[in-house]
Amino acid sequence: MATTVITNISSLVTNDLSLGEGPLGTVQDAAVVIDGDRVVWVGTSSKAPATDNRVDAEGRAGLPGFVDSHSHLVFAGDRTAEFNARMSGRSYSAGGIRTTVAATRAATDEALDANVRRYVREALRQGTTVLETKSGYGLTVEDEARALRIAAAHTDEVTYLGAHIVSPDYADDPAAYVDLVTGPMLDACAPHARWVDVFCEQGAFDGDQARTILKAGAARGLTPRVHANQLSYGPGVQLAVELGAASADHCTHLTDADVDALASGTTVATLLPGAEFSTRAQWPDARRLLDAGVTVALSTDCNPGSSFTSSMPFCIALAVRDMGMTPDEAVRSATAGGAAALRRTDVGRIAPGARADLTLLDAPSHVHLAYRPGVPLVSAVWRAGVREA
Numbered sequence: 507m508a509t510t511v512i513t514n515i516s517s518l519v520t521n522d523l524s525l526g527e528g529p530l531g532t533v534q535d536a537a538v539v540i541d542g543d544r545v546v547w548v549g550t551s552s553k554a555p556a557t558d559n560r561v562d563a564e565g566r567a568g569l570p571g572f573v574d575s576h577s578h579l580v581f582a583g584d585r586t587a588e589f590n591a592r593m594s595g596r597s598y599s600a601g602g603i604r605t606t607v608a609a610t611r612a613a614t615d616e617a618l619d620a621n622v623r624r625y626v627r628e629a630l631r632q633g634t635t636v637l638e639t640k641s642g643y644g645l646t647v648e649d650e651a652r653a654l655r656i657a658a659a660h661t662d663e664v665t666y667l668g669a670h671i672v673s674p675d676y677a678d679d680p681a682a683y684v685d686l687v688t689g690p691m692l693d694a695c696a697p698h699a700r701w702v703d704v705f706c707e708q709g710a711f712d713g714d715q716a717r718t719i720l721k722a723g724a725a726r727g728l729t730p731r732v733h734a735n736q737l738s739y740g741p742g743v744q745l746a747v748e749l750g751a752a753s754a755d756h757c758t759h760l761t762d763a764d765v766d767a768l769a770s771g772t773t774v775a776t777l778l779p780g781a782e783f784s785t786r787a788q789w790p791d792a793r794r795l796l797d798a799g800v801t802v803a804l805s806t807d808c809n810p811g812s813s814f815t816s817s818m819p820f821c822i823a824l825a826v827r828d829m830g831m832t833p834d835e836a837v838r839s840a841t842a843g844g845a846a847a848l849r850r851t852d853v854g855r856i857a858p859g860a861r862a863d864l865t866l867l868d869a870p871s872h873v874h875l876a877y878r879p880g881v882p883l884v885s886a887v888w889r890a891g892v893r894e895a
Contacts, residue, residue: 509546509557510891512568513537516870519569520548521842521855529834530872536568540862543890548857566885567871569837571635571863572818573844573854575663576755576776578809579622579639580653583609585811592785602811603643603671610643610653619656625808626660629816632882635863635889636844636853638663638805640703642670647691654698663848665701666692666728669719671710684715688722701752702728706742713741720749729849735759736781747771753803753847756781758790768800774847776803777839779824780813792839793830803843804836823879833873862891 518536520526525548526533537554539547547555588602610618622639629637639661641653650668657664668687676683692702702723706716710733720730730749734742736756743764746754754768755776768775777790795802804821807813815821818840825836845854852861866886867874874883887895 507542508559510540510559510561511537511554511557512540512561512563512864512866513551513554514565515551515563515568515866516565517567517872518548518856519567519837519841519872520857521570521838522857525857530838538568538856538864540888540891543862543892545856545860545862546858563866565870566866567869567874568856568864568866569872570841570854570856571865571887571889572633572840573636573803573848573850574629574634574805574808574818575638575753575803575844575847576778576805576807577625577637577639577816578642578667578807579625580618580641580657581606581610581643581810582613582617582621583810588811589784589814604674606643606810607645607674611646611649615652615656618653619659622656622660625816629806629808629818630887630889631884631895632817632819633865633884633887634816634818635865635887636663636848636850637661638665638701638848640665640667641695642667642703645670645673646675647686647694650691651694651698654695658698662700664699665703665731666695666699666723667703667705668692668695669704669711669716671705680715684711684718687719692722692726696723696726696728699728701731703731703733705733706740706745707733707737708740709737713745716742716745717749720745720751724749731755735764737787743767747773752849755805755807756790757795758782758788760791760794765794765798765800768795769798774801774803774843776805776847777825777829778805778807778813779821779829780815781807782828783824784813784815789828791830792825792835796831796835801843801846802835802839803847804839805844805847819875819883820879822875826876827879833876836876837872862888864888
């Protein structure tokens with residue numbers, strides 16, 4: 507395979523402290539050598555080895571591709587009216603999911619696939635090279651299984667979320683729906699997924715129901731993740747830590763015991779500021795979690811109801827402005843933090859042996875992601891060694 511060096515990078519975030527300076531392992535006037543789909547060398551431009559091809563970054567900043575560890579892309583329909591009403595004063599609740607369920611069930615496979623493809627490409631243009639996505643808008647055996655098949659055509663990080671809400675078909679018998687989610691639906695969906703998730707929240711599933719669902723998924727080889735403590739205080743975070751979940755996502759309403767539990771285990775706290783932005787809800791306190799030693803990830807939560815954004819740069823800017831993060835912490839959470847939430851060591855960093863996922867910015871430093879919010883700074887993206895944008 508041909509080798510390529512990307513040189514004249516003004517400031518390169520590696521997330522490897524052995525390669526560079528500061529909390530992000532930053533290398534100044536950097537170069538990166540790619541061989542196939544892997545990084546094989548990182549250092550200063552003046553010491554870069556000879557390669558088959560050369561790309562001049564012309565003083566742009568570089569960083570790992572973003573790792574978006576929480577999204578809901580298999581859907582149909584539009585919830586503009588709901589958003590408009592919310593911005594006019596109506597509060598957010600989980601009930602709006604039912605609107606998307608009806609539209610998704612009615613959509614063809616081709617329409618759903620085209621929708622996922624559109625948003626994956628949209629995210630890639632903004633620097634996202636790894637993206638997790640979930641089912642959860644079908645809530646029947648057939649619709650959940652097809653959602654996962656469609657998602658798996660676009661990413662390896664696929665999550666079974668039959669427990670998004672209780673299906674409208676089982677509104678009068680939630681216990682029977684839990685039996686479906688842990689029985690026939692799980693049988694149909696497990697072969698297509700890596701993860702199992704549950705929305706543990708008032709209006710969705712309580713702690714006992716969530717535990718039953720996550721344990722059933724784990725017994726089929728799916729690793730748990732949890733929608734936890736988004737709308738209110740509840741058992742979600744403690745349950746995630748108890749079951750060794752890869753991540754507890756949202757983490758907006760936390761007790762001291764919740765923070766201590768996250769700090770003592772391996773469960774990543776994934777924060778989703780797009781949801782708070784779009785619902786005018788209380789911001790998660792990232793500073794509190796970071797100061798306690800919790801591993802934090804940032805993600806978009808891209809979905810049609812509560813966070814219709816695929817932009818990780820936007821979420822970085824929100825985290826810095828409203829959640830108490832420094833620019834360095836936000837960038838690390840959007841790259842290495844997301845990788846930790848997906849239990850990946852091959853992405854979220856730029857170092858020899860890592861997958862060659864790299865983003866260049868039309869800016870001299872990664873700090874510009876927060877300093878210039880809303881500006882399309884991503885100028886080039888490599889994913890697995892291939893220039894994609």
